[in-house]
Amino acid sequence: MYRFLLSPRWLGALALTLVASAVMVLLGNWQLDRYRARTEVNERIDAGQRMAPAPLGDALRAPTGGAGTVGPAPAEDKVWTRITATGRYDPTNTVLVRGRTVDSRVGFEVLTPLVLPDGSALLVDRGWIPPAPGGATAQPSVPAVPTGDVTVSGRVHESESGGGAVDRRDGRLETRRVGMPRLARELPYPVYGGYLLLDAQTPAADPVFTAVPVGHTNNWQNFGYVVQWWLFAGMALFGYGWVARREARRAAGLGATGAPLDRAAEPTPSPSV
Template identity: 50%
Template sequence: MYRFLLTPRWLGLAALTMALVGLMALAGQWQHDRYQARTATNAKISAARTAPATPIEATVPGPPARPRPGDGPVGAAGDGPTGAGAVGPAPDADRLWSPVSVTGRYRADADILVRGRRSEGRLGFEVLTPLTLADGTAILVDRGWVQVTAGDARSRPAVPRAPAGPVTVVGRLAPGERGAQPIDIFEGRIEVRQVTLAPLAERLGLPLYGVYLLADQDQPGAASLVAVPSPEQSTWQNLGYVIQWWIFAAMTVFGFGWLARREARGPVARAVQPVDRAA
């Protein structure tokens, strides 16, 4: 009854069905892996809210290079005391978003504005300032968010100056962002669109950690700045895609079976309607 399945036409259709089902299953599995990864990240961020802060030196590896005494000028790549700044290795994924404490001195003359950032739907800048540790290494500290000046796209908001002297900052480890981008100088300050650590280390002439720090609320020098939260990720969309792809795969198998069953039953005779000749 189903010998027709061995014909070239049906073997080709079966191969196409299997290929489509395989691709849909792989797409569903990929979305499932993303769902699990994002769920794990959200759980880590949630747990970090109540975890004690640990010293950064005991949490993530620092950059390999050490500068000579003194700080290099901002705004000219390669003319700092160590030339192009080095960037330390990225930490293990399970270390990200962990709370840490770090003690050092802010480079108050080296603020970095990250434009195009939103907080509760409002557009503004995130303010990053290098914090130099006692061993000469540094970490970028995201001191918080400030809203753009309304009505004038060319102006920049007033940013509170980072405090002088030694400070201890508590915050959460954030990974550097990816992407090539220009580094602009506007009104004497560095402006970027993404926190890409390697170009910023080169521009600053400082050896930077392979992460940056999202400072918690009420940190030194954070007056009038809004603390940037750890970015919890939406997972429902990934879960929806998992269900969607696997349903499509099941529907493809069902469709092949339905076509095969229809072929096996043969053509259905049409019912002949009697003609009313009296009309």
């Protein structure tokens, strides 16, 4: 009854179905890996919010090069770790990161180097401020930094991809992305390979700054894709089996319920005259 499945046409259909199902299973596995990776990121974000600040050296390795060089990037398991450091702000090399959105408003994030006792610097994201009147790209008035030693605590952020150009406009460094290697080349000291999202500061930070929120990754979207691709794979296999079963029943003269078709009920052709 199913010998027709050995015909070239049906063997070709089976091969195509199996290949398509295998590809969809692999796509589901890929999305499952992304779901697990994003879940780990969310867990590190939550852990970083609860933990007491650790020393800077526990999460970031110090740069070993000269001026304009960047240190090693933070290890994956150290991103979002909460750390603390003490040094002096260098406002002359403040970096404005344009096109940043907080609470649906576009403005600037302000990164200021914190120069440490050994002469290296950690870029500190002091927070978000709105642009000056005149448009989203109008440079804001940046509050002054505290004088003397400053102690900061916050979460480690890795260098952003697609660093883009670093411009100097009106005497200030300006960029679209926080790419540490590019920024380091514009600064007169070695710079750590990650930067710090400020949570707290002593002396206190200016209240004009809005803390940059840390958003969780949408890991459930990836989980939905996992279910979607695996369902598609199952539907492809089920569809092949259903069509094959229907063809077998038709060839055997069986109806949809398995009962023989009533050939007698079919009209008898009229004989030719």
